[in-house]
Amino acid sequence: MIYEDVSLDIPRGKITAVMGPSGTGKTTLLKLIAAQLYPDSGHIFVDGQDIHSLSRSDLYKVREKIGMLFQSGALFSDMSVFENVAFPLQEHTKFDASKIERIVLEKLHSVGLRGAAKLLPSELSGGMARRVALARAIALDPELVMFDEPFTGQDPISKGVLVELIRQLNDGSGITSIVVSHDVEESLSIADHVCILSGGHVIAQGAPSDIRASDDAQVKQFLNGEPDGPVPFHYPESVVDEQRSQR
Amino acid sequence: MMNSLISLGAGFLDWLEAVGRAGIFIVQSLVRLPVRLGESINLLIRQLYSVGVLSLVIIIVSGTFIGMVLSLQGYSILAKFGSSGSVGQLLALSLLRELGPVVTALLFAGRAGSSLTAEIGLMKATEQLSSYEMMGVDPLRRVIAPRFIAGVISLPLLSFVFSAAGIIGGMLVSVGWLGVSDGSFWSLMQQSVNFDTDVINGLIKAVVFAVVVTWIAVYQGYECVPTSEGIGKATTRTVVLGSLAILALDFILTAAMFGDF
Amino acid sequence: MRSKRVELLVGCFIVLGVVAFVYLAIQVSGLAFTGKKDTYQVVAEFDDIGGLTDRSKVTIAGVTVGHVVSISYDKKLYMAKVTMAIDSDVNNIPVDSSIAILTSGLLGEKYLGITIGADEKVLKNGSQIYDTQSALVLENLISQFLFNKTSQSDSKK
Numbered sequence: 001m002i003y004e005d006v007s008l009d010i011p012r013g014k015i016t017a018v019m020g021p022s023g024t025g026k027t028t029l030l031k032l033i034a035a036q037l038y039p040d041s042g043h044i045f046v047d048g049q050d051i052h053s054l055s056r057s058d059l060y061k062v063r064e065k066i067g068m069l070f071q072s073g074a075l076f077s078d079m080s081v082f083e084n085v086a087f088p089l090q091e092h093t094k095f096d097a098s099k100i101e102r103i104v105l106e107k108l109h110s111v112g113l114r115g116a117a118k119l120l121p122s123e124l125s126g127g128m129a130r131r132v133a134l135a136r137a138i139a140l141d142p143e144l145v146m147f148d149e150p151f152t153g154q155d156p157i158s159k160g161v162l163v164e165l166i167r168q169l170n171d172g173s174g175i176t177s178i179v180v181s182h183d184v185e186e187s188l189s190i191a192d193h194v195c196i197l198s199g200g201h202v203i204a205q206g207a208p209s210d211i212r213a214s215d216d217a218q219v220k221q222f223l224n225g226e227p228d229g230p231v232p233f234h235y236p237e238s239v240v241d242e243q244r245s246q247r
Numbered sequence: 248m249m250n251s252l253i254s255l256g257a258g259f260l261d262w263l264e265a266v267g268r269a270g271i272f273i274v275q276s277l278v279r280l281p282v283r284l285g286e287s288i289n290l291l292i293r294q295l296y297s298v299g300v301l302s303l304v305i306i307i308v309s310g311t312f313i314g315m316v317l318s319l320q321g322y323s324i325l326a327k328f329g330s331s332g333s334v335g336q337l338l339a340l341s342l343l344r345e346l347g348p349v350v351t352a353l354l355f356a357g358r359a360g361s362s363l364t365a366e367i368g369l370m371k372a373t374e375q376l377s378s379y380e381m382m383g384v385d386p387l388r389r390v391i392a393p394r395f396i397a398g399v400i401s402l403p404l405l406s407f408v409f410s411a412a413g414i415i416g417g418m419l420v421s422v423g424w425l426g427v428s429d430g431s432f433w434s435l436m437q438q439s440v441n442f443d444t445d446v447i448n449g450l451i452k453a454v455v456f457a458v459v460v461t462w463i464a465v466y467q468g469y470e471c472v473p474t475s476e477g478i479g480k481a482t483t484r485t486v487v488l489g490s491l492a493i494l495a496l497d498f499i500l501t502a503a504m505f506g507d508f
Numbered sequence: 509m510r511s512k513r514v515e516l517l518v519g520c521f522i523v524l525g526v527v528a529f530v531y532l533a534i535q536v537s538g539l540a541f542t543g544k545k546d547t548y549q550v551v552a553e554f555d556d557i558g559g560l561t562d563r564s565k566v567t568i569a570g571v572t573v574g575h576v577v578s579i580s581y582d583k584k585l586y587m588a589k590v591t592m593a594i595d596s597d598v599n600n601i602p603v604d605s606s607i608a609i610l611t612s613g614l615l616g617e618k619y620l621g622i623t624i625g626a627d628e629k630v631l632k633n634g635s636q637i638y639d640t641q642s643a644l645v646l647e648n649l650i651s652q653f654l655f656n657k658t659s660q661s662d663s664k665k
Contacts, residue, residue, distance in 0.1 A: 034381055060383035068381045074374035078293070088382045090286075289511075296514045300521045339536050404525025411528035414536060437538030438617070441563075446529075446537050 004200040010193075015170050015177040017191035017208075019184065021222065021231060024197045026180040027071070030146045033178070034066060035059055047143070064092050067137030067145040071152065073129040075121035075136070081108070082117040085136045092140060107135040111165060127158030134165060144176045145169070151183040159183070163190055184223055188212065196222060198231065269466045276387035276395065276465075290393040298359045298394070299401030305358055306351060306405045307412045313346060314338060314413030318420040322427070331421075332431035336439040338417040343445045344505070347410035349497050352456035355402050356489035360464035363394055364485040367468025368478035376469075391465050398461025399454070406453040448504045455496060460489045547574060547593035548633035552607050552620075557588045558643025559618045560609055566592050566620040573598045576620065592620065594631075602627040606639035618643060 003025060010016045018026055031037040032044055035051045043050050046062060054062065075084050085104045089095060095103070108114045111131040121129060130150065137145055147166065151159050167190050169175055181187045188194065188208040196204040196211070196219055204211055204219045211219065221229035321337040370376050370390065379386040421427040440446070464485045471481035557579060566574040574594035582589040594601070604625035609618055622637075631637070 031377075036377060036380060060385075063381055063383040066381065068378070070374040070378055072373050074378035076375055076378070077370070077373070087384075091382060091384050292515055292518050293511075295518045295521065300517045303521060303524070343532065343536070401521075404522065404528075407525050407528035407532060410536075411531050414532075433535070436536060440537040442533055442537040446532050450529075 006197070006200070006202055008195050008202055008205065010176065010178055012176050013170075013174045014192035015166065015179060015190055016193045016195065017179045017181060017187040018195050018197060019180075019182055019187055019222070020197035022182065024199065026182075026197060027148055029197070030068070030148055030178065030180055033146065034063065034068060064088075064140055065143045067140065067142035069130065069133050069137045069145065069147045069150055071149045073121075073126075073133040075124075075129055075133055077121050079121075080117070081113065081119050081121070081124070081132050084121070084132060085139050088136065088139045103139065104135075107139055108132070110138075110168075111135045112161070127154050127161065130154070130158070130162065131165070134162075138169065138175070141173070142175065144178070147177065147179045147181075149181055150179060151181055151186050159186055166190055184225075198222065268470075269462065272387070272391075272466055272469065273395065273462055276391040287393065290389070291397055294393045294397035295401060298363070298397045299404065302355060302358045302401065302405055303408065305354055306409050309350065309354060310347075310409035310412030311416035313350065314342065314416030314418075315420045317341060317346075317413070318417040318425070322421055322425050331425070331427055333435050334421045334425075334427055335418070335432035335436035338421075339414060339436045339440045340445065342410045342413045342417075343440065343449045345497070345501070346413065347406045348449050348452035348456055349493060351406040351409045351453065352402060352460055352493045353490055355398075355405060355457075356460045356464070356486050356493065359398065359401070360460050360485045360489050361482045363398070363461070363464040364468040364471070364482045365478055367391070367394070367465060368471040368473065368481050371469065371471065372473035372475075372478060391469060395461050395465050398464070399457045402457030402460070403450055403453040406449065410449070444504070448500075451504075452497065452500050455500060456493050459492050459496060463489045463492065546596040548596050548599075548631075549577065549591055549593055550631050550633075550635050550637060552590050552592070552637040552640050553582060553585060553587040554590060554609065554640050554642050555587060556642040556645060557590065557618075558609055558611075558645060560590065560620070560643065561618070564617065564619050566594060566622065568598070568601070568622045568624065570621075573622075590620075599630060601631045603629045603631055603635065603637075604639065605631070605637060606641065607637045608641035609643035611644070 006029075008018075018029060020026055028037065032039055033046060033051070035044075035054070038052055044052065047065070049062065051059065051062060075081075076087065079087065082104055085107055086100050089100045089103060093100075105114055105117065108117055111134055113128060113131055113135065116124065116128060116132070121132070124132065134150075150162050150166070154162065163186050166177060166179065170177055170190075179187060179191065188211065191208055194204070194206065194208050194211045195202060198218055204214055204216060212223070214220065214223075218230045220226070221231060227233050317338050318334055321334045322331055325331045325333055325337065367376075367390065376386045376390065379389055418432060422429050422432050467481040467485045467488075471477045560576065560579065562576055562578065564576045565572045566576065574592050577591045577593050579591075580589050581587075601622060602625040604627040606623045606625065608621050608623065610621045611618055625639075
């Protein structure tokens with residue numbers, strides 16, 4: 001049981017940041033939206049369609065319009081950077097090789113890695129890998145891009161580059177973006193709409209300025225990074241006992 | 248008493264469920280047909296390389312040595328009965344019927360099976376499998392099917408190479424070193440080895456082992472817990488389960504083929 | 509490039525596997541790909557076939573000219589009926605030839621040996637060889653030998 005009565009709207013054409021402490025199921029939310037996981041109850045509508053009631057082939061068609069940037073980048077380790085970005089194009093379009101090459105180089109250029117096209121994923125730094133993954137996620141010009149913890153484990157420069165790229169992407173082509181993160185500053189700086197999850201509930205929703213102005217104790221604790229508060233510093237012992245007795 | 252019965256029943260049901268899931272898994276990955284033939288062949292070739300070609304060295308070396316040892320051992324016993332010429336017969340029958348398929352399959356489980364599991368497990372841990380799914384590409388078809396097919400093609404070929412290497416190695420020792428006559432080595436071998444019962448039955452065994460070992464390897468990789476510990480455990484399970492399955496199936500197949508009942 | 513090398517090696521691997529298979533088939537199991545030779549069938553009945561089996565070879569002067577096709581029990585005569593296929597180019601075996609069950613070496617496999625007779629007529633498809641000599645059974649030989657010994661020592665007294 002991860003969520004209780006979670007209900008949220010992702011506005012089209014804007015950047016929505018979903019934030020919350022670790023372990024509140026932010027990644028699970030993305031997997032639910034992409035129908036990689038199925039909910040026990042409830043519905044998720046993507047572009048007006050109940051995504052969990054679609055047939056396999058319809059689902060795959062919807063997914064062509066969704067790009068996802070995984071936490072680890074998830075570049076295919078047996079393909080070069082170029083082949084990685086070209087892969088979704090080869091799978092889902094009937095473009096000829098020269099057109100694919102043009103699109104791939106253009107996408108790589110937009111993330112600043114045109115020169116790295118021939119490298120293998122193992123030869124890239126973490127920040128570069130994430131940028132390649134971003135290029136791959138937008139190769140098919142999706143309507144919705146989901147970013148799973150894009151800033152985690154990045155140095156400040158890479159973070160800045162990624163923030164800039166996500167911003168540009170949204171401004172340039174009006175893509176709907178969902179950014180899942182617990183990096184408060186970066187998220188608030190790019191988001192048009194913020195939603196904070198905690199303990200299975202949506203505890204705050206609104207524009208970044210509203211969130212900053214919130215006087216909810218939980219929201220304040222999360223934004224300011226206070227060690228103790230409504231989310232206790234001490235892990236409750238009763239939970240452990242309960243989990244053990246269930247086994 | 249009640250509890251142990253319950254846990255026995257639960258264990259059996261769990262096992263059945265796992266077998267069922269593995270069955271559905273492999274059928275799904277084979278049934279969902281490839282979109283483009285050329286690309287599938289490309290993927291298959293890459294897997295044939297990593298599963299087959301990279302296993303060649305260990306297969307040839309072990310085959311040669313096993314053939315040489317068999318000759319030495321066989322010769323010392325057969326010489327007591329004055330029929331050292333039959334060493335070729337001993338060598339060919341034991342290699343074709345048993346050692347070729349079985350030892351090749353065991354080595355294959357250790358060399359190729361474990362690396363398949365680890366590779367797929369790593370793809371799962373680094374979210375590459377989810378990534379395929381997100382791009383609307385079925386990872387069963389794209390990742391599992393070519394690896395499975397490559398395994399099923401490679402193992403029988405490797406088993407022939409193993410047997411041939413063993414016979415050549417055995418010939419070097421018995422003819423070249425122990426002084427068995429060239430003519431009786433080959434003619435006694437050819438008289439006793441029968442194409443249908445020996446070569447073909449060895450091939451059947453190799454194909455069965457290939458299906459089982461590769462199946463276990465890809466399934467363990469796909470179902471593993473996506474952490475470094477989980478991948479390690481899954482790799483171990485591939486080798487252990489694979490080896491046990493090979494030996495148990497070998498008994499059943501041998502009884503069916505040569506048991507005469 | 510890289511993939512060309514991979515393709516080449518995979519090609520070599522498959523060729524090697526097939527070559528090994530053909531080697532096992534021809535050199536080791538002695539399979540001949542000359543196709544089915546034309547044969548004709550000849551029958552012979554034996555008192556005792558010993559360890560003769562299907563596919564045992566049939567020889568003349570030590571050279572293989574055919575093989576046993578089937579062995580069955582003839583209920584009327586209480587004998588073993590052996591059907592063999594003989595290569596059709598060996599078409600001059602006289603009808604009064606005799607056939608014996610022989611053993612290669614002391615403990616080797618059983619095979620059939622035809623000793624040529626003198627008749628003008630030759631064996632055809634479906635002919636029978638009447639002059640047969642059963643397998644030597646080791647136990648019988650030994651008991652005969654012992655029996656002779658005892659009778660010899662009896663007569664000396």
